[in-house]
Amino acid sequence: MSKAVLTGEFFLSGGAACVEGAIAAGCRFYAGYPITPSSEIAERMSRRLPQVGGHYLQMEDEPGSLAAVLGASWGHCQVMTATSGPGFSLMQENLGLAVMTETPCVIVDVQRGGPSTGLPTLTSQADMMQAKWGSHGDYELIAYAPQSPQEMFDLTFKAFNMAEKFRTPVLVMSDKIVSQMVERVLIPAEKQIKRVERRRPDRAAQANGAEVLVPPMACAGEGFAIHVTGLTHDERGYPAINVETQQRLIGRLRGKILQNGAEIIEYEERDLEGARIVVVAYGSTARSALLACRLARQRGLEVGLLRLITVWPFPAERIKALRAEALIVPECNQGQMVREVERFATCPVRPVSQAGGELLAPESILKAIEEVAQIG
Amino acid sequence: MAETTMTRSGKGAIRLPSRPGAHPEDTLLRAERLPHIWCPGCGIGPALGAYVEALQESEVPLKQQVIVSGIGCTGRSAGYVNIDSFHTTHGRAIPFATGMKIANPDLKITVFSGDGDLFAIGGNHFIHAARRNIDLNVICINNFNYGMTGGQLGPTTPPEALTSTSPYGHEEESFNLPYLAACAGAVFVARWTSLHFLQLKRAIRHAMQKEGFTFIEVLSPCPPGFGGPNSLGEGLDQMRWYKEKATINPQANLETIGLELGDAKIVLGDFVDRERPSYLARQQLLAQRARGN
Numbered sequence A: 001m002s003k004a005v006l007t008g009e010f011f012l013s014g015g016a017a018c019v020e021g022a023i024a025a026g027c028r029f030y031a032g033y034p035i036t037p038s039s040e041i042a043e044r045m046s047r048r049l050p051q052v053g054g055h056y057l058q059m060e061d062e063p064g065s066l067a068a069v070l071g072a073s074w075g076h077c078q079v080m081t082a083t084s085g086p087g088f089s090l091m092q093e094n095l096g097l098a099v100m101t102e103t104p105c106v107i108v109d110v111q112r113g114g115p116s117t118g119l120p121t122l123t124s125q126a127d128m129m130q131a132k133w134g135s136h137g138d139y140e141l142i143a144y145a146p147q148s149p150q151e152m153f154d155l156t157f158k159a160f161n162m163a164e165k166f167r168t169p170v171l172v173m174s175d176k177i178v179s180q181m182v183e184r185v186l187i188p189a190e191k192q193i194k195r196v197e198r199r200r201p202d203r204a205a206q207a208n209g210a211e212v213l214v215p216p217m218a219c220a221g222e223g224f225a226i227h228v229t230g231l232t233h234d235e236r237g238y239p240a241i242n243v244e245t246q247q248r249l250i251g252r253l254r255g256k257i258l259q260n261g262a263e264i265i266e267y268e269e270r271d272l273e274g275a276r277i278v279v280v281a282y283g284s285t286a287r288s289a290l291l292a293c294r295l296a297r298q299r300g301l302e303v304g305l306l307r308l309i310t311v312w313p314f315p316a317e318r319i320k321a322l323r324a325e326a327l328i329v330p331e332c333n334q335g336q337m338v339r340e341v342e343r344f345a346t347c348p349v350r351p352v353s354q355a356g357g358e359l360l361a362p363e364s365i366l367k368a369i370e371e372v373a374q375i376g
Numbered sequence B: 001m002a003e004t005t006m007t008r009s010g011k012g013a014i015r016l017p018s019r020p021g022a023h024p025e026d027t028l029l030r031a032e033r034l035p036h037i038w039c040p041g042c043g044i045g046p047a048l049g050a051y052v053e054a055l056q057e058s059e060v061p062l063k064q065q066v067i068v069s070g071i072g073c074t075g076r077s078a079g080y081v082n083i084d085s086f087h088t089t090h091g092r093a094i095p096f097a098t099g100m101k102i103a104n105p106d107l108k109i110t111v112f113s114g115d116g117d118l119f120a121i122g123g124n125h126f127i128h129a130a131r132r133n134i135d136l137n138v139i140c141i142n143n144f145n146y147g148m149t150g151g152q153l154g155p156t157t158p159p160e161a162l163t164s165t166s167p168y169g170h171e172e173e174s175f176n177l178p179y180l181a182a183c184a185g186a187v188f189v190a191r192w193t194s195l196h197f198l199q200l201k202r203a204i205r206h207a208m209q210k211e212g213f214t215f216i217e218v219l220s221p222c223p224p225g226f227g228g229p230n231s232l233g234e235g236l237d238q239m240r241w242y243k244e245k246a247t248i249n250p251q252a253n254l255e256t257i258g259l260e261l262g263d264a265k266i267v268l269g270d271f272v273d274r275e276r277p278s279y280l281a282r283q284q285l286l287a288q289r290a291r292g293n
């Protein structure tokens, strides 16, 4: 049997690194439907999973793919699917079911330009709001924005741990560039890897009736006669269609993410100390932003970079605490996360947008920095 | 609680609680969730009863038995059975169950859902599950309409039938479900009505013993959604109608057993019973190849 953790140093595409991160984390079930530019992930999964005792299942469509993923999670497997915009749209239905039934799962969205069939296959970051608001109803989930093949490994790995820990869907909001570029990827040694598993039912703990934000998870076939429903339900899992139950359930489902923000939210800071201008960027665009900030600093401008690693839940407190004179938010879309930055910023915010299709050029960001610096 | 044991017609012991008012299926139903939501005269209850008795008689321990439903009146069935039970999204019970079965092949999974759920929004999943011969038992309660949403036409509504969205009669042909299932590859295909309790239970028991994808259609009265508008009367009248029109013919040519309003006979039976390599059997074989690499 081939190894689950391919310890070593490799040149891997982001998609390949994503697969290795998933398998290292314990992923043993993948269901999906081919769509460019995510198909490399499916192809490598179909080769790798059977080698480590896992299962690859190609479904007839994306609603079925995510449904199968959720069913397998309740069959006590660590599970994942990958897709791109059009498929991500079709998965919103069962994304809601995953939230409501607290089913651990990982969904990788390799973003391409939209709406509709859009730009097959040129890059974009235009699914960032869909990631948070795409399924109906009020909910919170976790979404990461990797900027490199190394992070496709690291954050996919982490996505599995967080999905298990918080019993939630976790999204890896990749894009065509990050997923298809090839870079050096370090895969750690087996003994350095820390896997988190879902909390198992413990009747004694349940009996003391303490309220928990993340309940333990009994799976099918374990003798608990569980009931799982997408309806509003009480602590036993039984439907209860009334205001109080809805309030309690939705409060807890949102609370388990929002109240654990300190553990979930990650970002990277560069030169924020004393920065008059801060660029807030994520994903592939953060690579351009890094170069733009370096060039601006060489020209004597006091610029810092805040790179969002977790995009949902949004790092509101960190944005509020920024003591800059202006924020610049470059994105490969028409201005999505910039709205969130504006909600919490204490200074003017300037978007740098494009319609998708190519990496946002460092020059565009540098130009914005220089313009903002002049106004200041 | 004191219990007495009674043997029923050589089918093995069933335990009857001595408490007055208790029901032999109390332990298999989530009694605390009753009363159920179904209308008087609805046929879902008897069909679920047949499933529950089949569970009781099955050699597979209850711990390994799972029921998965979609959305709709029949979709609520999962919520009343006291085993691992999943009430999923509309049309997605089959793919959900598919993932679960592959993740844990020890489970015996029954998808128990309605005609609209399984054959309109979920139709694509049905034909693909039958094609891949995934080891699932699908029981479809066919009441010829969308009951829960108020009696609209669906993929099984017969031509010319009246529903709340076909006020002048339905223009379309309906699916012939046993024929569809057989063509798509199911290894066991049956049709009964919720009146034919024993035959239905036997068919479910048999399906549970098969490897691969099985399908049982259960014709079922829906007085408010279909019986009323089409002058078929109340639940009991519809049961009587089934009794009069039913003919049992396991050898029937499936192409000819589509359902219509009017005088034609309703053909029932265990129509298909064949062997084909199941998904899991084939997967186990190929997995060895992968591990050898």
Ligand code: SF4
Residues within 6 Å of the ligand: B037, B038, B039, B041, B042, B043, B044, B073, B074, B143, B147, B148, B221, B222, B223, B224, B225
């Ligand atoms: S509407 Fe029809 S199918 Fe639904 S519960 Fe009533 S009788 Fe049964």
